[in-house]
Amino acid sequence: MAKRILIIDDDPDFVAGIKSILDTAGFEVDVAYDPKTGQKELQSQTYDLLLLDIMMGRGAEGVMIARKLRKDAKLREMPVLIITGMREQIAFLFPGEPIHPRFVEVDELVEKPVEPTMLIEKVNALIQAAEVRKALTQ
Amino acid sequence: MHSKPKILIIDDEEVVLDSCIQILGGESFQVSTALNGSDGLRLVQELQPDLVIVDLKMPGISGFEVLDRLEEIDPTIVMIVITGFATVSSAVDAMKKGAYDFLPKPFSPEEFRIIIRRGLEKRKLILETIMLRHEKELLREHFAHIVSHELKAPLNAVQQNIFALEFELSGVLNEDQKEKLVRIKVRMEDLLKIIDSWLRIISVNIEELEKNFSPIQMTTPIYKALENIETIATRKNVEIVSSFGVKLHPVWGDVLSLSEAFVNIIGNAIQYSRDGSKVIVKAEENGTDILVTIKDFGIGIPKEDLPHIFEGFFRVKSGQAAPTGHGIGLVVSRQIIEAHSGSITVESETGTGTAFYIRLPKYFIEKSNKS
Numbered sequence: 487m488a489k490r491i492l493i494i495d496d497d498p499d500f501v502a503g504i505k506s507i508l509d510t511a512g513f514e515v516d517v518a519y520d521p522k523t524g525q526k527e528l529q530s531q532t533y534d535l536l537l538l539d540i541m542m543g544r545g546a547e548g549v550m551i552a553r554k555l556r557k558d559a560k561l562r563e564m565p566v567l568i569i570t571g572m573r574e575q576i577a578f579l580f581p582g583e584p585i586h587p588r589f590v591e592v593d594e595l596v597e598k599p600v601e602p603t604m605l606i607e608k609v610n611a612l613i614q615a616a617e618v619r620k621a622l623t624q
Numbered sequence: 625m626h627s628k629p630k631i632l633i634i635d636d637e638e639v640v641l642d643s644c645i646q647i648l649g650g651e652s653f654q655v656s657t658a659l660n661g662s663d664g665l666r667l668v669q670e671l672q673p674d675l676v677i678v679d680l681k682m683p684g685i686s687g688f689e690v691l692d693r694l695e696e697i698d699p700t701i702v703m704i705v706i707t708g709f710a711t712v713s714s715a716v717d718a719m720k721k722g723a724y725d726f727l728p729k730p731f732s733p734e735e736f737r738i739i740i741r742r743g744l745e746k747r748k749l750i751l752e753t754i755m756l757r758h759e760k761e762l763l764r765e766h767f768a769h770i771v772s773h774e775l776k777a778p779l780n781a782v783q784q785n786i787f788a789l790e791f792e793l794s795g796v797l798n799e800d801q802k803e804k805l806v807r808i809k810v811r812m813e814d815l816l817k818i819i820d821s822w823l824r825i826i827s828v829n830i831e832e833l834e835k836n837f838s839p840i841q842m843t844t845p846i847y848k849a850l851e852n853i854e855t856i857a858t859r860k861n862v863e864i865v866s867s868f869g870v871k872l873h874p875v876w877g878d879v880l881s882l883s884e885a886f887v888n889i890i891g892n893a894i895q896y897s898r899d900g901s902k903v904i905v906k907a908e909e910n911g912t913d914i915l916v917t918i919k920d921f922g923i924g925i926p927k928e929d930l931p932h933i934f935e936g937f938f939r940v941k942s943g944q945a946a947p948t949g950h951g952i953g954l955v956v957s958r959q960i961i962e963a964h965s966g967s968i969t970v971e972s973e974t975g976t977g978t979a980f981y982i983r984l985p986k987y988f989i990e991k992s993n994k995s
């Protein structure tokens with residue numbers, strides 16, 4: 487069965503580029519173009535991985551989603567691949583913290599634009615690690 | 625100060641207060657008075673005056689103490705002292721404590737008016753400077769936002785779609801078509817890198833940096849940096865020889881930003897070295913400073929270029945290999961080091977090698993109550 491991925495990103499053109507790579511690689515991909523819709527999708531459906539943009543709307547709204555996930559017992563273990571256009575901005579937003587503050591238990595960060603092979607590698611690795619963890623805890 | 629300037633006069637002699645009010649009478653000021661230091665300080669909190677006139681000699685809290693407290697409450701308030709005794713020394717002491725001017729008793733109405741006018745002008749300047757600084761800060765942040773969002777986001781979207789095209793068409797395209805895609809990709813990548821470089825420069829927020837300062841060992845950020853560039857060194861087969869003095873005196877700083885500076889400088893030393901050579905990293909005490917030396921035996925920097933390497937977007941134009949960087953590393957490093965009240969200097973000879981010297985003052989306790 488194909489793995490399911492949700493993308494939350496407010497830039498439709500960027501999403502098109504990411505989605506078609508993932509489609510080609512055989513994933514089943516849903517998209518939410520704003521944080522609110524994203525939240526709804528996360529609650530109503532089951533995904534194997536979330537691809538999350540950080541800077542959306544009027545600021546770092548992606549961070550809000552990530553923080554909510556962290557508190558959600560059901561979604562906390564879902565792997566999150568953070569895609570950001572601004573590594574520098576992250577340092578801005580969290581002065582004094584390492585470039586990549588942990589948002590959820592399991593996450594990783596890549597920079598836009600993402601090379602296809604690297605994207606697929608990361609996505610596969612995160613999903614696999616999550617499955618191993620799940621198998622171990624059951 | 626769009627509304628009437630607010631003036632507070634603190635003096636234990638009612639006669640003085642009365643005559644001051646009279647001199648300043650009319651519509652142009654909002655004048656308040658207090659007969660002693662503690663009442664005066666209470667009023668300061670309440671009124672937030674532009675200018676405070678303080679008699680140095682009062683029963684209760686002394687004028688000097690009032691000055692100290694005022695400075696704590698709001699350092700932008702302009703303070704003027706009235707000196708009763710005809711001694712210059714107390715006026716000088718008051719100026720040392722931050723008073724802007726002094727008024728020896730007895731004074732004429734004209735003298736009083738002049739000093740008030742000068743004081744208020746000073747206040748206006750202070751407020752304008754603060755506003756300008758604030759505006760500059762906003763502009764910088766705004767600029768960072770524009771650069772990152774309005775410029776970078778569309779480029780990211782374009783590049784991502786090129787990636788997608790290339791990925792999906794990998795079996796279909798002929799060599800010629802592939803080459804065209806590669807050309808587009810490479811130029812896009814260059815553009816994105818330049819924007820990133822700009823972002824790196826404007827993202828160094830010196831004032832934010834200082835909030836994270838604490839006493840640290842200079843070796844901590846160096847170790848962090850070395851960890852970071854180990855792979856580059858291995859790839860270039862460059863050996864890093866480090867020697868650190870035992871138990872160095874601490875410095876006042878921020879580990880993360882300092883390690884970024886060291887990554888840049890040691891990274892350069894490796895990058896501009898020959899394969900198989902050495903880079904020396906040394907940290908030691910040197911008078912009132914901690915001195916870090918980063919020395920390589922690489923290509924060196926021509927004399928005429930030395931003054932420019934810290935200016936930003938500068939790369940030595942010495943034929944050979946095309947430059948790979950953007951001339952950002954050293955500006956960012958210099959900014960970080962200077963934010964630490966330190967300095968960075970360089971000595972170099974073409975063909976022989978380059979040495980960078982980074983000096984940060986040793987940390988002593990009294991620094992901590994600076995702010």
Ligand SMILES: Nc1ncnc2c1ncn2[C@@H]1O[C@H](COP(=O)(O)OP(=O)(O)OP(=O)(O)O)[C@@H](O)[C@H]1O
Nearest residue numbers: 892893896924933939940949950951952953954978
């Ligand atoms: N150790 C060194 N040996 C020789 N040349 C150096 C050395 N360090 C710096 N330079 C010269 O100074 C220039 C500016 O250095 P800087 O680190 O600011 O930029 P860069 O290395 O070109 O790019 P980047 O922004 O990626 O670091 C370099 O391009 C190089 O010509």
Ligand SMILES: [Mg+2]
Nearest residue numbers: 888892949953
């Ligand atoms: Mg460099």
